[in-house]
Amino acid sequence: MGSEVTKEFHDRPNRDRAAHAFAVRRERVPIRIERVVAIAGLAVALSIPVSGWSQDDESVEETVETLQAEVGRLNRTVQLQRGRKIYFQACSPCHGVRGDGKGPAARGFDPAPRNFRRGVYKFRTTVSGALPIDTDLEHTVREGVPGTEMVRWKGVLSDRDIKAVVQYVKTFSPYFEDPDSLPLPEDIIEIPEERPFEPSLASAAVGRQIFVDQDCLKCHGESGQGDGVEADRLVDDWDVPIRPADLTQPHFKNGRLDSDIFRVFTTGLNGTPMPAFDDLSEEQRWQLVDYIQSLEQKQGFLFWLFKDNPNQVRRPRPEARVEDAESGG
DSSP states (O other), X not given: OHHHHHHHXXXXXXTTOOTTOOSOOOOOOOHHHHHHHHHHHHHHHHTSOOTTOOSOHHHHHHHHHHHHHHHHHHHHHHHHHHHHHHIIIIIHXXXXXXXXXXXXXXXXXXXXXXXXXXXXXXXXXXOTTOOOOHHHHHHHHHHOOTTSSOOOOBTTBOHHHHHHHHHHHHTTSGGGGOTTTSOOGGGBOOOOSSOSSOOOHHHHHHHHHHHHHTTTHHHHOTTSSSOOTTXXXXXXXXXXXXXXXXXXXXXXXXOOSHHHHHHHHHHOOTTSSOOOOTTSOHHHHHHHHHHHHHXXXXXXXXXXXXXXXXXXXXXXXXXXXXXHHHHTO
C-alpha cells in the first residue's frame, strides 16, 4: 500500500514547484479528500455491530479491517500531499526536486545539502548503520543544523507540517519502504534525559585520557580544533573530503547539550568516519562528554567576525597528497 502511494506522488507532474518560496503558506488540503476520509471513518463506525444485527462477527470484523485500511491509506495520501507541497516550497531550493541535494540554491554550499535518496542520516537515536526513526528527522527539521545553511523550521512550520514533510522526504529512499531495512525496537537507543553524575574537572580529566586512548587526536587534534594528522585525508562514504569537527567551537551540528554529545558517541555519524563508541561504558561516554565540553573557547566579537566558517570542508594540503602518493595511500 505504501509503495503505491509513494509511486503515485512521484509520478505526478511537479506543477507546484516554487523554488523561490521559503516562507510556506499554510494552505489546507483539498476539502474533497478530507471529506472522503471522514466518510470512510463514519463507515467504519456504522459497521460496528449493534444489538439485533444478524451479520456474523467474522464478516463484521473483516469489513471493519477493510474500511480501517482504506482510512489509513487515505490519511497517508492526505499527509503526503501536504508534505509534498511544503517540500517544494521550502526544501527543494536546496535539496532539489528529486531529493538529491542538487537544488538551485545549493551551489557553493559547504557542506552540501543532504541527499535524501541515499537514506543515510547522521543524526539519529538508532544504532550505527541504521535508518533514523521519524522523531529523529522531525528533530532535525524543527531545530535545524547549527553552523550550516540548514535553518530551523520551528515556529515557521507547525508540528503537523513537520510530520508531513518528513513523511514525504522518506519517499525519496526505497529503504524506508523495505521492512527489512527499518530499525528494530532493539535498534532504538534511549538517550538518558538526565546525567548520572554532575560534570567535574575530575570527570573531564578522565575523559581526556579516553580521548587519547580512542585515537581521537588523529582526526580532532591535540587541542580538539579538527587539525589532527589524519584530518586532511578524511572522506565520507562517497569519497567527498570531510572535515572533523572543531570541538572548541560553541556549537555542534546536532545540538550542544550534554545529551546531544552523548548521543553522537553512542550512535556515531552514519556516512562519515565518526564511529560509534558503544564499546565504552555509559560512564566513560559521559566522561568523554565532559572533556569535549571543557574544550569550548570563549572568543570575542572580532575573532568570530574574521574567522573562517568552521564547518567548511578543509581541502587536502598539497604536501598531504605527496605524502599519500609516496606511501602508496
